[in-house]
Amino acid sequence: MPKAEPSKSDRDLQDDVIRYLADAGTRNKNSSGLPLSPEQAKRAGKFGRFLARRYYRDRLARSFRYSRLFATAIGLTAEQVVDGESFQTFLNECVMGSLEAAQRVGQMALMYLSDVHEPGGWWCDLLAYEQAFFLQAATAEAEPVTDIPRRRRSAACLAFRWNLPEILLQLKSARNIGDDLKKDVVLLFSRTASGKIYVIEIEEQAERVWRQTDGLRNVDQIASAVSLPLTTVQDTLQALSQIGAVVLPPQ
């Protein structure tokens, strides 16, 4: 069993333990580099799996809360996927809180809830909404510092054929959803560094700026690509940064 490096602080060692628990790939290696006996490493492995299952169950329940209103009718809830056989494989591979893991689990939930007798024509749009919300809720990685504006990794901009903001209000109040709520809307999903999640209806001009903020263009080049004044683009990027949709270079 390795001893902790003498030069390493206890706080740094604790970070190594946290990474070990969060990352199944690290746990699968022959040697962890941590001062863990084989028996305790086995226990730590169990705890890592417990943490990941708990985390995704919680995030699915919070994110797929509107489809959950139909649990009795369809006999399914999103969080049931964490008890399925395919989730066992995921637990052996995932990095908890990573975007890649959130994408995998979100897709599992979407597939699971798609295979039902739809409660309404808006069902697919609702699931897409909840999947995008889940990506924000279940991605906890820190964003690396950037020297050029770019979109936050989990941020997503989606077009819907139904007026989702209004549909959610109707669902909350247990009211019927009629065809009058068919309306094209574009929603931007984002999450700030402190974990606050935003879903906003985005205007066409701001959407164009967001899409051109690809981590390759500087502000001048974004302004040129969208044919807008530089100050307008700067203000838009600032607003998008405040809701966690883009990451700007430190000032």
Add this chain to the structure above:
Amino acid sequence: MPFIPEGRISVGAFYNPHLAEELLRAGDLIGHLAMADPPASDDAGFPYIRDRFPLLLHDYLGQLSDPLSPHALERARHLQDMYRSPWVAEHFQCLHTQDHDRTLDYVFPPLYTEEFLQRFEANARVLQDAVGAPLVMENIPGFFSLEHTQMSEAEFLRRFFDDTGCGFLLDLPHIWLAAHYSGVKAREYLKDFPLEKVVEMHVAGVEEDRDLEGPWIAPTAPPQEILDLALWVAERAPKLRAVTFDAFSPGLAAETVLKSVEMTRRAFGLN
């Protein structure tokens, strides 16, 4: 604003927003409510809850293994202004990395070492000064151990409380689990803990977990064994002011909360 009366133990629960109406209808059954999250902006029941119950600040304010940011301290002050809690709670935990790239998103204890003791003491003092209220700290169970710890959990906590003057929020299911996985009885495990510092106690249930292949904390009613242990601790904790049923979850049923509080009150002879 309601307050927890001196001289008798208050039995309460956590605030679950979806149960606001049932909590308000429960009459004098519930003595206080602990707040794990700030009220949502559309929580219509919260103003009535705040008028009706003493509130205990039990949010995640930050991990005291690291200095709290000015934003975190301001948030803690804001919450305390809203709740006027008689004491403010945090945990002996270290669950995210210093670069914030990885988090366990769940209670996880620090290594019990001199370095961590100093870190917790320094950061607890800053938090206590910021909120202007007594700080109580909750024990957190481990499931495995590293060959690096320099003292027991009990010694770490005792020294922390002696050095800082903070109060002890004793989570009994956490103790029960730590004892279970150490292979000793809970009362034996508790013998070196500073029970004279206990201000608040948590009770709840435990259930088998498939990944751990053993018991873990569950949002279920406290079993008689936990309630008996609570009473045993209370007899040794002269500063105990509150016992809280520790469960909050969108799926929690009102019946579970009310039954658990009733059982706890009965165990303490308060019915």
